Amino acid sequence: MKKGIITALVIILAIAGIALVLKNNKKKNAEKTAIVAEGSGAVSVRTEVAKKEPINLDFSVNGVFAPIQELNYMAEIAGRVTAIYVKEGDRVTKGQPLARIDAEILNTDKETAEANLQNAIRDEARYASSFQTGGVTQQQLDQAKLAVKNARLRLQSSQKRVSDANMRSPINGIVNKKYVEVGAYANAQGTQLFELVDVSKLKLKVNVDESQVANLNLGDQVPIKANVFPTDNFEGKITFIAAKADASLNFPVEILVENNKKNTIKAGMYGTAVFKFPHLAPTIIVPRGAFFGSVSSNQLFVLGEGNKAVLRKVVAGRILGENVEVLEGLKEGETVITSGQINLVDGTPVVPVK
Template sequence: MKKIIIYGVLTIGALAFIMWKLNANKAANIEKTDFVKESNNGVIPVLVEKVAKVEFDRNFTANGNFEPIRELTFSSEVSGRITQLLVKEGSVVSKGQLLVRVDDELLNTELQQAKVNLDKITLDKQRNEKAFETGGVTQKQLDDSKTEYKLAQARLDAAQRRVNDTYVKAPISGVINAKYVELGTYLSPGNKMFDIVDVSKLKLVVSVPEAQVIHLDKGDQVKITTNVFPETSYTGVITFIASKGDNTLNYPVEMVVDNVSGKTLKAGMYGSANFEMPQMQPAIIISRNAFVGGVKSNQVFVMEKGIAKLKKVVAGNIYGDRVEIREGLNEGDTVITSGQINLVDGSKVSLQTAEAK
């Protein structure tokens, strides 16, 4: 008996829920039917916004990754075996600091031979110069001795250069980021030895839209922020602004950023450049959805006394999903932002409610 009562209560509850759902669906269908009837009667539902002049914040942020101010893959210029290796990965080096010594025994022998040869040719030239004064040698013989002297001097300079190259020195200041040689490695010209990066300063390259890049100049200071040190602001100075943009009309802008002691940034880290734009006078800014077929069409519909009227406007700068209007609209106009696909100039329109969407 108790089970029969329970099943009866559950059945009644289920029937009540079904009746409620049917009534709710019926109300929704009636509402949709009325909406369609209204559309079929020539009145097209639309969404609108009121036109007003507003102060628009043009400041913006662009993101990028830090790069070393300078980086270099340093290669060998001489042949020989490494006899001294004075740095390791992570070593901080200064420009001109000795990094590696290469065996120079044979090269020193060549240098000594070049010196001896130059001394001999120098004496021969001096004798010919004195003999020429008394007619002992011809002009050609004197010229030949001078030429031999110049060639011997050049050979000595080249031999000295090869010896000097066995003292491998840092071409820039920075950090040894990678080392490709070991003590005893035999080098040939062109062998990679080190990657050196200079992070005393960093570069940050970001892309800036055309509407903002026209306000930037080389030398401008920019506030730089990072995720790794959010409490610290860095200062960047614009050093380069591209003269040509990419296919999306963005222009690469490069800044040099000074590192901060104790909050040293590394190459590859993520950074944000916070650009402060000149204060903008109040202007008419509307949704880019209001344009018929896109912003470049410079056409929008406005609603006047239930009628859609097509208007020609002059669009200015674009700020995300908002567009500046320089001509064609006045404060107080009602611009249509949704439903234009069904409109022609002179169509009857009505405000679309949230439930009718």
């Protein structure tokens, strides 16, 4: 009996203790709720006033100079090299002899082709005379004429091979590399003999992003600086703009540069293209980070009455580095929230911080 009374008292005391704890927790929660209700639960954000600024589209980009023309000269006929007329570093003109291949066998073939052509011409004359008297048929005469035509083509082919034995430069340029020596055997279309480059003009190859390429046009004049000649000013002209971006979402651009200064630029040197544009009228600019999610969302938060975040739909223009042009939906002087948007919805109380 006594044991049952003790057990009941313990249970009663435990229940009373739990009730006391719950009451204290409820009181604390009520106090916190009151604090939030008083405004201490507002989200801290950073802000910036939207203002109009002049747009400067100027930019510079680095690239590498490439020759206007470069050629790996290959042997066109097989034979042993009997003479080389140029050395590395020599300047050559189009049609200038570079080397010669032994043409003894080729000359023999040419003489044989000439003899065959003369025989075919004589045969054609005899057949034509006999045809007049009925001694040969029209078909035999036609075959004789065809034989003359084929013999003439074989002679032209042999003359071409003899001419190819004297290897000539197909471009104006400089002998950058010589890969053959006198006495070496060259295989037709298989042996590289020379590397020829033309650096009278150069191509500066650069890559620009989508916001930059939109302002470029073929034929635009571009100031060029060569890194190794900082005091020289070169001028270039845009000759190529890629119609498609590369894997890194950049657009290759080529600029033709006249290499006619006292200090000659060499292919492979680094250069800088300086793109300059007229300054445009001031327009509203906001930080890129002000956009909710990304610039393509065309949404941002502005500071509304009562320090509440107001979600605003805008029309974004050009991306200018870390800033973005706003074409519609925002007025000059409005306060834009630039950080803390992840915690905001339309109407969230906010506290601007410095």
